[in-house]
Amino acid sequence: xxxxxxxxxxxxxxxxxxxxxxxxxxxxxxxxxxxxxxxxxxxxxxxxxxxxxxxxxxxxxxxxxxxxxxxxxxxxxxx
Numbered sequence: 700x701x702x703x704x705x706x707x708x709x710x711x712x713x714x715x716x717x718x719x720x721x722x723x724x725x726x727x728x729x730x731x732x733x734x735x736x737x738x739x740x741x742x743x744x745x746x747x748x749x750x751x752x753x754x755x756x757x758x759x760x761x762x763x764x765x766x767x768x769x770x771x772x773x774x775x776x777x778x
Contacts, residue, residue, distance in 0.1 A: 703765065710761045714754040722750030 726746040734741065 706765060707762075710758060713761075714758045717757050718750045718754035720750075721753035722746050725749045 722743075726743060729741065729746065
């Protein structure tokens with residue numbers, strides 16, 4: 700496999716970790732600041748979607764960096 704394919708696999712694994720940690724961070728902060736004892740727990744789906752948005756933003760940025768890699772573009776001064 701090429702280096703680019705390994706980078707893509709690495710970024711997907713990192714995105715999964717970002718998704719999970721983003722979900723935990725958002726849900727925990729909501730519970731700490733808005734939830735009161737005795738109330739039923741809120742739905743987790745909005746926080747899962749928030750974590751997914753974080754992961755997709757990370758993947759979009761990393762794929763954009765891969766596509767715009769400066770070493771692959773030849774300038775006018777290169778031989």
